[in-house]
Amino acid sequence: MNATIDRIRRQVSDLHQELVRYNLVVWTAGNVSARVPGEDLLVIKPSGVPYDELTPANMIVCDLDGKVVEGEHAPSSDTAAHAYVYRHLPEVGGVVHTHSTYSCAWAARGEAVPCVLTAMADEFGAEIPVGPFALIGDDSIGRGIVDTLRGHRSPAVLMQNHGVFTIGKDAEAAVKAAVMCEDVARTVHLSRQLGEPLPIAQADIDSLNHRYQNVYGQPQAR
Amino acid sequence: MNATIDRIRRQVSDLHQELVRYNLVVWTAGNVSARVPGEDLLVIKPSGVPYDELTPANMIVCDLDGKVVEGEHAPSSDTAAHAYVYRHLPEVGGVVHTHSTYSCAWAARGEAVPCVLTAMADEFGAEIPVGPFALIGDDSIGRGIVDTLRGHRSPAVLMQNHGVFTIGKDAEAAVKAAVMCEDVARTVHLSRQLGEPLPIAQADIDSLNHRYQNVYGQPQAR
Amino acid sequence: MNATIDRIRRQVSDLHQELVRYNLVVWTAGNVSARVPGEDLLVIKPSGVPYDELTPANMIVCDLDGKVVEGEHAPSSDTAAHAYVYRHLPEVGGVVHTHSTYSCAWAARGEAVPCVLTAMADEFGAEIPVGPFALIGDDSIGRGIVDTLRGHRSPAVLMQNHGVFTIGKDAEAAVKAAVMCEDVARTVHLSRQLGEPLPIAQADIDSLNHRYQNVYGQPQAR
Amino acid sequence: MNATIDRIRRQVSDLHQELVRYNLVVWTAGNVSARVPGEDLLVIKPSGVPYDELTPANMIVCDLDGKVVEGEHAPSSDTAAHAYVYRHLPEVGGVVHTHSTYSCAWAARGEAVPCVLTAMADEFGAEIPVGPFALIGDDSIGRGIVDTLRGHRSPAVLMQNHGVFTIGKDAEAAVKAAVMCEDVARTVHLSRQLGEPLPIAQADIDSLNHRYQNVYGQPQAR
Numbered sequence: 023m024n025a026t027i028d029r030i031r032r033q034v035s036d037l038h039q040e041l042v043r044y045n046l047v048v049w050t051a052g053n054v055s056a057r058v059p060g061e062d063l064l065v066i067k068p069s070g071v072p073y074d075e076l077t078p079a080n081m082i083v084c085d086l087d088g089k090v091v092e093g094e095h096a097p098s099s100d101t102a103a104h105a106y107v108y109r110h111l112p113e114v115g116g117v118v119h120t121h122s123t124y125s126c127a128w129a130a131r132g133e134a135v136p137c138v139l140t141a142m143a144d145e146f147g148a149e150i151p152v153g154p155f156a157l158i159g160d161d162s163i164g165r166g167i168v169d170t171l172r173g174h175r176s177p178a179v180l181m182q183n184h185g186v187f188t189i190g191k192d193a194e195a196a197v198k199a200a201v202m203c204e205d206v207a208r209t210v211h212l213s214r215q216l217g218e219p220l221p222i223a224q225a226d227i228d229s230l231n232h233r234y235q236n237v238y239g240q241p242q243a244r
Numbered sequence: 245m246n247a248t249i250d251r252i253r254r255q256v257s258d259l260h261q262e263l264v265r266y267n268l269v270v271w272t273a274g275n276v277s278a279r280v281p282g283e284d285l286l287v288i289k290p291s292g293v294p295y296d297e298l299t300p301a302n303m304i305v306c307d308l309d310g311k312v313v314e315g316e317h318a319p320s321s322d323t324a325a326h327a328y329v330y331r332h333l334p335e336v337g338g339v340v341h342t343h344s345t346y347s348c349a350w351a352a353r354g355e356a357v358p359c360v361l362t363a364m365a366d367e368f369g370a371e372i373p374v375g376p377f378a379l380i381g382d383d384s385i386g387r388g389i390v391d392t393l394r395g396h397r398s399p400a401v402l403m404q405n406h407g408v409f410t411i412g413k414d415a416e417a418a419v420k421a422a423v424m425c426e427d428v429a430r431t432v433h434l435s436r437q438l439g440e441p442l443p444i445a446q447a448d449i450d451s452l453n454h455r456y457q458n459v460y461g462q463p464q465a466r
Numbered sequence: 467m468n469a470t471i472d473r474i475r476r477q478v479s480d481l482h483q484e485l486v487r488y489n490l491v492v493w494t495a496g497n498v499s500a501r502v503p504g505e506d507l508l509v510i511k512p513s514g515v516p517y518d519e520l521t522p523a524n525m526i527v528c529d530l531d532g533k534v535v536e537g538e539h540a541p542s543s544d545t546a547a548h549a550y551v552y553r554h555l556p557e558v559g560g561v562v563h564t565h566s567t568y569s570c571a572w573a574a575r576g577e578a579v580p581c582v583l584t585a586m587a588d589e590f591g592a593e594i595p596v597g598p599f600a601l602i603g604d605d606s607i608g609r610g611i612v613d614t615l616r617g618h619r620s621p622a623v624l625m626q627n628h629g630v631f632t633i634g635k636d637a638e639a640a641v642k643a644a645v646m647c648e649d650v651a652r653t654v655h656l657s658r659q660l661g662e663p664l665p666i667a668q669a670d671i672d673s674l675n676h677r678y679q680n681v682y683g684q685p686q687a688r
Numbered sequence: 689m690n691a692t693i694d695r696i697r698r699q700v701s702d703l704h705q706e707l708v709r710y711n712l713v714v715w716t717a718g719n720v721s722a723r724v725p726g727e728d729l730l731v732i733k734p735s736g737v738p739y740d741e742l743t744p745a746n747m748i749v750c751d752l753d754g755k756v757v758e759g760e761h762a763p764s765s766d767t768a769a770h771a772y773v774y775r776h777l778p779e780v781g782g783v784v785h786t787h788s789t790y791s792c793a794w795a796a797r798g799e800a801v802p803c804v805l806t807a808m809a810d811e812f813g814a815e816i817p818v819g820p821f822a823l824i825g826d827d828s829i830g831r832g833i834v835d836t837l838r839g840h841r842s843p844a845v846l847m848q849n850h851g852v853f854t855i856g857k858d859a860e861a862a863v864k865a866a867v868m869c870e871d872v873a874r875t876v877h878l879s880r881q882l883g884e885p886l887p888i889a890q891a892d893i894d895s896l897n898h899r900y901q902n903v904y905g906q907p908q909a910r
Contacts, residue, residue, distance in 0.1 A: 044492060048266060048423055048424070048427045049423055051363065121361070121363050121427075121431075123427070123430055123431050123434065124434060126361060126431045126435070127431055127432075127434035127435040127437075127438075128435070130361055130431065130432065130435040130441035130442065131435055131438065131439045131440065131441055131442060132442050133438075133439065138574050138627060139565070139570060139627055139628070140602075140627055140628045140629075141565050141628075141629070155442075155448075157448060157451060157452065158362075158452070158455065159455065182442065183360060183361055183362055183441075183442060183444055184362045184363075185362075185363070198493055201492055201493055202492070202493065205492045205565075205567075208567055209565075209567050209570045209571055209574065210571075210574065211434065211437075211438065212567065212568060212571035212655065213570070213571040213572070213574040213575055214438055215437060215438070215571075215655075215659060216571075216575065216577075216655065216658055216659070217575045217577065218575065219574035219575055219627075220574065220575060220576050220599075220626065220627060222599070226599075226601060229601060230601065230602070233602065233603065270710060270867055270868070270871045271867055271868065273807065343805070343807050343871075343875075345871075345874055345875050345878065346878060348805060348879070349875055349876075349878035349879040349881075349882075350879070352804050352805055352875065352876065352879040352885035352886065353879055353882065353883045353886060354886050355882075355883065377886075377888070377892075379892060379895060379896065380806075380896070380899065381899065404886065405804060405805055405806055405885075405886060405888055406805070406806045406807075407806075407807070433881075433882065436882055437881060437882070488714060582796050582849060583787070583792060583796055583849055583850070584824075584849055584850045584851075585717065585787050585850075585851070642715055645714055646714070646715065649714045649787075649789075652789055653787075653796065654793075654796065656789065656790060656793035656877065657792070657793040657794075657796040657797055659793075659877075659881060660793075660797065660877065660880055660881070661797045661799065662797065663796035663797055663849075664796065664797060664798050664821075664848065664849060666821070666849055670821075670823060673823060674823065674824070677824065677825065
C-alpha cells in the first residue's frame with residue numbers, strides 16, 4: 023500500500039511537468055490528481071507551490087472528501103472538485119484542472135468547441151462541452167463537472183468563465199486530455215477567425231472515435 | 245542592514261528571470277524593483293543590461309527620489325516612476341514594469357480588461373484599469389500609476405500606449421501580478437475575438453476576490 | 467544494407483526532434499518516415515511513443531505495404547498513408563505528417579494557403595493545396611495525398627479537417643517542408659486577419675521558385 | 689586586421705543565436721551581417737547552414753560587392769542586399785534580415801506599422817515603413833531598402849511580400865531593431881484586432897525618440 027502511494031506520488035508530481043511543458047499553466051494555477059487504486063484516497067498538488075519545487079514527497083494525500091491524510095502543506099484549493107469527481111465517477115482514476123488560454127477563451131463565452139478535426143473526433147468523440155458557472159467553496163464545481171461529463175464522450179469540460187477540467191482512467195490519460203483540449207481549442211479558434219470550419223458528419227465522428235478508443239491503444243503500442 | 249539589502253538585491257535579480265520565463269520582456273525592456281524594508285531605499289535593475297547578465301551585485305540601490313546610492317550602472321530609466329509609487333503608496337513593497345504583448349495591445353487602445361474570468365476576480369477583483377498617457381522625464385508616469393491604483397482592487401494598471409505597471413506587498417507579489425495580468429489580458433483578448441465573453445456578476449467577483457485574498461494565502465500553504 | 471537501415475533509423479529518430487523544436491506536434495501526434503534507398507522498405511515512428519523516448523533502435527521498419535519487417539512496437543497508425551505515397555511517388559524519399567496548428571486551421575476550413583510571400587514562392591511555388599476529407603483505415607488518405615500533390619509544385623498538402631502531409635526527396639526535405647508549411651500558414655493567417663495580402667504575380671512566383679529550386683541548393687552551400 | 693575580423697566573425701556568429709532566442713527565424717531563413725570597421729569588407733552567415741552549427745570559423749567574409757574573400761561555403765543568398773546597404777549607407781555597421789512572423793504579416797499586405805506605442809517611438813521614431821516588392825538576383829532589394837530608410841528615422845523596413853531588413857550602427861544594434869520590430873509589429877497587430885489603437889501626437893513621438901536616442905544610451909549604462 024505504501025509502495026502504491028509512493029508510485030502515485032511520483033506520477034502526480036512528474037505529470038505536473040507536462041502542464042508546464044505544454045504551456046497549460048502559469049505561476050501555480052493548475053493541478054493534477056490521481057486516485058490511489060483500491061483505496062478511498064487521492065494524491066494532489068499542494069496549494070501555491072511553484073511547479074519546479076514539486077516533488078513526490080510534497081504531494082498531498084487526501085481522502086475522497088478532500089480531507090488531508092498525509093502532507094505538510096494545504097492541498098490545492100481545487101481539491102473539493104477533484105474529490106467530488108472521484109466519489110461520483112468510479113471509473114475515473116485521474117483529474118486535471120488548468121486555466122489554459124484557448125480553452126478559457128471558449129469558456130469565457132460559455133461556448134462549446136465544435137468537433138471539426140479528426141484528432142478531436144479521435145480523442146473527444148464530440149464537441150467539448152461547457153459546464154455551469156460555479157463558485158469555489160462547496161460542491162458546485164464538482165457537481166457541474168460530473169453532471170456535464172457523465173454520459174458524454176468528451177473527457178474534458180469547459181467550466182464557464184473559469185477553466186477546463188479533464189478526466190481519465192488514470193492521471194496520464196487526464197493530462198493527455200488536457201493537452202489535447204488546449205490544442206484543439208486553439209486550432210478551432212484560429213480556424214474560426216477567418217471563416218467557418220467545415221463540419222464532420224456525425225457518422226464519421228462516431229467511426230473515428232470508435233476506432234481510436236478501441237484500436238489505437240493496442241497493448242503492444244502502449 | 246547590509247544583510248537586508250543583500251537579500252533584496254538577490255530577490256530582485258532572481259525575479260527578473262520570471263519575466264523572461266513568462267515571455268513578458270524582450271531585450272532589456274522590463275524591470276522589477278523592491279523597497280528595502282525599514283529604509284527609504286529601493287533596489288532596481290540597471291539600465292540596458294541584458295537579463296542573463298543580471299546579478300545581485302549589479303542591481304542598483306536608490307533612495308526614494310530615484311537617486312543612486314549604490315551601483316556602478318545607471319538605474320533603469322523607469323526608476324522615477326517606481327520611486328514615485330514607493331513615496332506615495334507606503335503599503336507597496338514591490339513594483340514591476342513590462343511591455344508585455346497582450347497588456348500593451350489593450351493599453352494601445354486605452355481599453356480596460358473586463359473581469360470575465362474567475363482567476364481574474366481572484367487576483368484583480370475588478371477590471372484591469374487604464375492610466376493616462378504620460379511622457380517619461382518627470383513625475384507624470386508615477387502620478388498616473390498612483391492615481392489609478394489608489395483605492396482600486398487591481399494591482400495592475402495599463403498605462404495608455406505604453407505598458408503595464410504592477411504593485412504588490414513585495415516584489416514577488418508584483419511579479420505574480422505582472423504574470424497574471426498578461427495571462428488574463430491574453431485570454432480575454434482571444435475570447436473577444438470570436439464574440440463577447442459572459443460577464444460575472446459583481447457579487448460573485450466580490451466573493452471570489454474576498455476568498456482568494458483572505459483564505460487562499462493561508463500560512464501553511466505559502 | 468544493415469548500415470543503410472541503421473543510418474535511416476538514426477535520421478528518422480533525430481528528425482522527430484525538429485517537429486518538437488518547431489512546435490509542430492503535441493503528445494505523440496506527428497510522424498516522420500524515410501524510404502530506405504534501394505529497398506522496398508520504409509522506416510517510421512512507433513505508434514504512441516513520446517518524442518523524448520524515440521531512439522534509432524525503436525524506429526519501425528516496414529515494407530511498402532506498411533507491414534512490419536523489424537520492430538517491437540506497432541508502427542505509427544499513419545503508416546498506410548506513408549506507404550501509399552512511397553508506392554505511388556517513386557521520387558519521394560521522405561514523408562512527414564503533423565497536426566500543426568495553423569496548417570490545421572486552414573485545413574479545417576478546407577481552404578488553400580495562397581502564395582503571398584516570397585519564401586512561399588521559393589519553397590512551395592504555388593498555393594498550398596487542400597486534399598479531400600478521408601477516414602483512416604484504408605487507402606483513402608494516401609490516395610488523397612498523392613492525387614493532390616502529383617503534378618503540383620507544393621511538397622505540402624492540407625488534408626481537410628485533418629492535418630498536413632509533406633513530401634521530399636529525403637526525410638530532411640520533408641521535415642523542412644513541414645516547418646515551412648506551418649510558418650507560412652501562420653504568417654498568411656495573421657496577415658489576412660487585418661485585410662487582404664497583396665498577390666504576387668504568377669511570373670514572379672515562377673521565377674522565384676525556379677531560382678530557389680535550382681540555384682539556392684548549390685552543392686557547396688549544402 | 690585579422691584580430692578585427694576574428695572579433696566580427698564571433699560577434700556575427702553569436703548574434704544569430706539572438707534571432708533563434710526571439711523566434712525570429714525558422715530553419716535557415718534569416719541572417720546577420722556586420723561591416724568590418726575600416727575595411728571594405730563584411731562578415732555574413734553562410735547559406736543554408738543551421739543556426740546551431742554556426743561558428744566564428746564558418747562565417748563568410750565578403751567584399752562590399754558581395755564577392756567571397758574568405759570562407760568555404762557560399763554566403764547567404766541575401767548577401768547582395770546587405771552589400772548594397774553597406775555601399776550606400778556608410779554610417780551602417782550591421783544589417784539583419786528575417787522573415788519574422790508579424791512583420792511579414794504586415795509586409796504581405798504592404799502596410800506600414802503605425803507608431804502607437806511609446807517603445808516604438810523610442811526605437812523607431814515613426815511608423816515602420818514598407819519598401820517595394822523586389823525580386824532577388826540583382827540590386828532591387830538593396831535599392832529598395834536604401835531608398836526607403838535613407839532619411840527615415842526607422843532602422844527597420846518591411847519589404848513587401850517578403851520580410852524585414854534592419855540596420856544599425858553595428859550588428860548588435862541591427863539585431864536589437866529586428867527584435868523590437870517583431871515585438872511592436874505583434875503588439876500593434878493584436879491591438880488592431882479588437883479596435884483602433886489610439887494615436888500618439890507627433891510632438892510626443894519626436895520628444896520620446898529624441899530622448900531615447902540621446903539620453904537613454906548614456907555611456908555608463910551601456
